[in-house]
Amino acid sequence: DKAGRRHFMEKEIHEQPESVARTLSQYISAVDEGFTFPAGELGLKNADRLIAVACGTAFYAGATAKYWFERYARLAVEVDIASEFRYRQPALPQNGAALFVSQSGETADTLAALRHCKENGVRTIGVVNVPESSIAREADVHLRTLAGPEIGVASTKAYTAQLSALACIALAAGASRGVMTAEETADKVRHLLEIPRLINEVMQVEPKIEELARALTRHKDVLYLGRGQFFPLAMEGALKLKEIAYIHAEGYAAGELKHGPIALIEEGTPVIVTAPWDELFEKTISNVQEVAARGADVTLITDAKGAGLAGDGYNVVVMPTCDPIAQPIVAAIPLQLLAYHTAVFMGTDVDQPRNLAKSVTVE
Numbered sequence: 001d002k003a004g005r006r007h008f009m010e011k012e013i014h015e016q017p018e019s020v021a022r023t024l025s026q027y028i029s030a031v032d033e034g035f036t037f038p039a040g041e042l043g044l045k046n047a048d049r050l051i052a053v054a055c056g057t058a059f060y061a062g063a064t065a066k067y068w069f070e071r072y073a074r075l076a077v078e079v080d081i082a083s084e085f086r087y088r089q090p091a092l093p094q095n096g097a098a099l100f101v102s103q104s105g106e107t108a109d110t111l112a113a114l115r116h117c118k119e120n121g122v123r124t125i126g127v128v129n130v131p132e133s134s135i136a137r138e139a140d141v142h143l144r145t146l147a148g149p150e151i152g153v154a155s156t157k158a159y160t161a162q163l164s165a166l167a168c169i170a171l172a173a174g175a176s177r178g179v180m181t182a183e184e185t186a187d188k189v190r191h192l193l194e195i196p197r198l199i200n201e202v203m204q205v206e207p208k209i210e211e212l213a214r215a216l217t218r219h220k221d222v223l224y225l226g227r228g229q230f231f232p233l234a235m236e237g238a239l240k241l242k243e244i245a246y247i248h249a250e251g252y253a254a255g256e257l258k259h260g261p262i263a264l265i266e267e268g269t270p271v272i273v274t275a276p277w278d279e280l281f282e283k284t285i286s287n288v289q290e291v292a293a294r295g296a297d298v299t300l301i302t303d304a305k306g307a308g309l310a311g312d313g314y315n316v317v318v319m320p321t322c323d324p325i326a327q328p329i330v331a332a333i334p335l336q337l338l339a340y341h342t343a344v345f346m347g348t349d350v351d352q353p354r355n356l357a358k359s360v361t362v363e
């Protein structure tokens with residue numbers, strides 16, 4: 001049932017205020033705004049290292065969480081693509097844990113990586129959407145995302161649910177490690193609880209995004225840029241566009257631009273930059289100026305403060321102002337909408353893109 005929408009993906013994008021709220025309510029007590037899940041069981045209190053392993057969009061969720069674990073829990077995190085991790089001889093944490101992020105819980109490489117860690121005595125944590133799946137059953141600790149069934153092959157509501165769960169886990173780890181005070185933790189929790197409302201608000205950019213999407217259909221290559229916690233989001237935005245609109249896209253760390261990819265920029269090259277205001281904003285904007293000076297057609301996804309500081313000459317998409325922990329979750333929505341509307345204009349099979357399966361159960 002598409003609930004009156006053209007595609008499951010469209011329905012799932014618009015469901016995110018509820019799916020994020022549902023997921024957060026799994027982790028946060030409505031009564032005292034504290035964490036309700038067994039944070040102690042995660043083994044992160046005294047851990048010296050966490051490895052996060054996943055594929056595709058789930059990998060980008062893990063890559064975003066790395067910023068949170070480092071910042072809020074002072075915990076060293078390595079993120080790995082499951083198909084690489086399992087065939088290396090990775091040095092496993094002696095005093096740490098391994099986190100596996102998966103919507104389906106059946107991704108063959110992620111499951112193999114989990115089994116490898118278990119066999120070697122590493123504590124395993126699964127952040128999984130399908131509760132009866134193999135990863136959910138086999139992980140030592142199963143932390144659920146409550147996105148509900150996701151039908152579209154492109155992950156949207158599963159992704160924001162993963163980010164929501166991971167934000168809670170990182171903050172709880174920070175609290176248990178004494179990095180965050182009770183007051184700081186409570187403040188962050190309040191900001192997390194605002195995310196469903198902020199997602200509702202950011203949906204208002206849809207008509208503007210649709211216009212930008214129409215223009216993207218004329219292009220063969222799109223560059224997505226981000227810095228800090230928006231770097232993994234740039235890769236996620238690019239993946240969405242590739243998989244459903246069949247347009248080549250690359251996500252890059254904004255600071256890496258001058259180490260190669262800036263050579264690609266010519267008159268009219270679309271560059272999508274996600275940069276709500278934060279302490280890295282000025283740095284990102286200087287990269288934006290560099291591509292704009294070479295003729296790039298820049299779309300800047302930012303908030304009111306960023307829009308005020310950015311200067312003219314860009315397509316600006318204004319998202320609501322939010323706390324840093326909420327920014328990458330809220331900013332994911334314009335990128336999902338951009339890929340979705342571009343795919344609709346291209347006339348692709350949005351929910352069942354060519355060559356792809358919802359769950360990759362072969363290696």
Ligand code: M6R
Nearest residue numbers: 056057058102103104107154155
């Ligand atoms: O079920 P999983 O979360 O383990 O799946 C991982 C990837 O296959 C998945 O995220 C894929 O990249 C999506 N099609 C992206 O939209």
